[in-house]
Amino acid sequence: xxxxxxxxxFAALADPTRRDIVARLAVGxxxxxxxxxxxxxxxQAVSKHLRVLEDAxxxxxxxDAQRRPCHLESGxxxxxxxxxxxxxxxxxxxxxxxxxxxxxxxxxxxxxxRGSGAAS
Amino acid sequence: xxxxSTHHRNETRIVADPALPTIVITREFEASPERxxxxxxxxxxxxxxxxxxxxxxxxxxYDARTGGSYRYVHAEDDGTEYGFRGVFHEVxxxxxxxxxxTYEGYPDGVSLETAIFEDLGGRTRVTTTSVVDSIEAxxxxxxxxxxxxxxxxxxxxxxxxxxxx
Numbered sequence: 001x002x003x004x005x006x007x008x009x010f011a012a013l014a015d016p017t018r019r020d021i022v023a024r025l026a027v028g029x030x031x032x033x034x035x036x037x038x039x040x041x042x043x044q045a046v047s048k049h050l051r052v053l054e055d056a057x058x059x060x061x062x063x064d065a066q067r068r069p070c071h072l073e074s075g076x077x078x079x080x081x082x083x084x085x086x087x088x089x090x091x092x093x094x095x096x097x098x099x100x101x102x103x104x105x106x107x108x109x110x111x112x113x114r115g116s117g118a119a120s
Numbered sequence: 121x122x123x124x125s126t127h128h129r130n131e132t133r134i135v136a137d138p139a140l141p142t143i144v145i146t147r148e149f150e151a152s153p154e155r156x157x158x159x160x161x162x163x164x165x166x167x168x169x170x171x172x173x174x175x176x177x178x179x180x181x182y183d184a185r186t187g188g189s190y191r192y193v194h195a196e197d198d199g200t201e202y203g204f205r206g207v208f209h210e211v212x213x214x215x216x217x218x219x220x221x222t223y224e225g226y227p228d229g230v231s232l233e234t235a236i237f238e239d240l241g242g243r244t245r246v247t248t249t250s251v252v253d254s255i256e257a258x259x260x261x262x263x264x265x266x267x268x269x270x271x272x273x274x275x276x277x278x279x280x281x282x283x284x285x
Binding site for chain 2: 010011013014016019083084087088090091092093094095097098099100101102103105106
């Protein structure tokens with residue numbers, strides 16, 4: 001997944017209504033009309049949100065001409081999870097350095113201040 | 121959205137709530153809260169672990185007391201420096217550190233970071249919550265982690281394992 005694609009995904013999810021729509025689609029497919037029901041907005045407004053989600057690859061529409069239910073593309077979320085996993089690995093890397101520091105502190109005699117930092 | 125894995129006893133866990141501009145990082149350490157607190161507040165210890173591996177970390181100021189401030193830089197081999205600074209809102213020994221955090225290259229972005237040290241009986245759980253001003257800013261922070269994470273990730277880990285850590 002390219003950075004550009006990723007920023008589109010995150011931009012799409014930056015809107016609370018669109019996050020709501022995603023949450024509803026996670027439960028099951030739904031039509032635009034069904035998605036519009038809980039909101040105080042027009043079907044057109046919801047369609048606009050859905051287009052943003054579609055452009056980001058988060059949602060697809062079936063070709064069934066009658067209902068055209070919206071479907072959540074969960075594969076995209078798997079990719080996002082991988083993205084966060086890389087961030088986590090960097091934090092883990094930092095924490096393992098901290099593990100090593102803590103281990104050294106144990107070996108070193110417990111003097112109040114290491115070196116003469118306060119006096120310099 | 122969260123991420124975790126179970127290979128190592130003390131794995132870092134990250135939670136980035138899709139609906140909130142926060143990052144919550146949890147990790148346990150084989151040391152008392154007092155000792156972990158020292159590693160978080162004494163500059164000569166902080167400098168040994170906080171910076172990314174491929175950059176050199178230099179601390180200009182690290183006055184980890186309530187009302188104190190800090191500034192440090194991460195420097196590339198070619199001399200390019202990235203500065204970070206903030207103030208310690210509250211430092212409660214072995215319990216809690218609350219500080220602001222700003223990357224000087226983007227001074228409008230300020231996050232509030234709270235680290236809590238939990239005593240697990242000789243071991244310590246540290247939970248760090250970062251609150252930024254928008255979900256977009258949060259995502260940008262995670263994105264920047266990806267770039268450097270890709271470069272260093274396992275490489276650094278292998279080194280540490282080779283050192284017998």
